[in-house]
Amino acid sequence: MSHNIISWSYDIFYNWYKKQLKYVDEKTGVQDPVLAIVYESKRPKKKDIDKLEPFIKPNIKYAGLCPIQDTVNYPNGLYLLMEVEPGIKKYMFAVFPTVSECPSPTIVGNHLTFVIDTNDTKTPCHFHSTYYTCQKIATVYTWLDPHYKDYFPMTLELPKQGYNEVTESVIKHPINQQHKQTILDIMRYPWKSGTSTSGGGKSRKTQLLTNTYIYNANNIQSSAFSTLWLEREYRSMYAMGIVQENSENIQWSVRLVRKGRDRVQPAYVFVTQTADETLFQNTLANLILQNEP
Numbered sequence: 382m383s384h385n386i387i388s389w390s391y392d393i394f395y396n397w398y399k400k401q402l403k404y405v406d407e408k409t410g411v412q413d414p415v416l417a418i419v420y421e422s423k424r425p426k427k428k429d430i431d432k433l434e435p436f437i438k439p440n441i442k443y444a445g446l447c448p449i450q451d452t453v454n455y456p457n458g459l460y461l462l463m464e465v466e467p468g469i470k471k472y473m474f475a476v477f478p479t480v481s482e483c484p485s486p487t488i489v490g491n492h493l494t495f496v497i498d499t500n501d502t503k504t505p506c507h508f509h510s511t512y513y514t515c516q517k518i519a520t521v522y523t524w525l526d527p528h529y530k531d532y533f534p535m536t537l538e539l540p541k542q543g544y545n546e547v548t549e550s551v552i553k554h555p556i557n558q559q560h561k562q563t564i565l566d567i568m569r570y571p572w573k574s575g576t577s578t579s580g581g582g583k584s585r586k587t588q589l590l591t592n593t594y595i596y597n598a599n600n601i602q603s604s605a606f607s608t609l610w611l612e613r614e615y616r617s618m619y620a621m622g623i624v625q626e627n628s629e630n631i632q633w634s635v636r637l638v639r640k641g642r643d644r645v646q647p648a649y650v651f652v653t654q655t656a657d658e659t660l661f662q663n664t665l666a667n668l669i670l671q672n673e674p
């Protein structure tokens with residue numbers, strides 16, 4: 382194997398970041414600068430329909446500043462969030478808070494997503510870039526959730542520097558081209574950091590499988606939101622929360638994945654006074670009913 386080539390693996394990549402990055406200790410009472418809530422649809426059994434939420438929640442936590450920073454393209458920083466107990470999808474988010482001027486200066490949680498789709502046997506590593514975009518129609522301002530996808534396999538032979546036919550196969554979408562260098566730098570960093578990426582053999586794979594965490598549904602926190610989820614048949618939800626300076630207020634940016642074709646849909650950008658999840662659900666439910674009755 383050439384010294385200029387990295388035998389890249391998603392499992393090694395993901396677990397290196399999980400090992401190296403330290404989650405903020407919740408006991409300190411220090412508020413994480415970036416929060417994330419992810420819901421994935423799971424309809425409860427009939428006997429539990431009035432007791433359990435119709436979705437499950439991967440436990441996404443702030444992991445720290447990304448070791449790759451770019452003050453030109455990401456002037457407000459690049460923050461990593463990961464699952465505390467990685468499930469099958471092994472989410473990893475790189476959030477770059479962005480100020481939108483529409484209708485007034487508002488900071489939104491634009492982000493890059495790495496996620497595994499086990500149903501995709503050929504290219505199970507899915508990469509998305511998501512932007513919360515405000516548009517004005519007549520006198521009404523509406524938030525939208527455009528996101529752009531690329532796909533690649535679980536293992537790659539990546540060059541340590543620069544580009545080749547393999548890097549071109551990882552990042553294809555024209556919109557994602559602006560992030561290409563950053564994405565590749567994040568992917569290659571564990572192999573270039575000087576710390577160990579060993580342990581990718583058979584025993585490591587067995588360990589990953591046995592440690593896979595199975596999500597369970599929580600008891601209903603907001604009956605309004607749970608009812609809405611069932612009625613609208615949402616598939617999933619991704620919410621990024623930016624903690625406002627000198628305040629406990631959270632500026633949320635929410636993308637709801639609806640039933641049917643995956644396309645640009647209405648998004649929701651709003652503030653809650655705390656990170657309380659019941660408050661988040663109730664606020665979001667009220668906004669959906671006001672804007673999409």
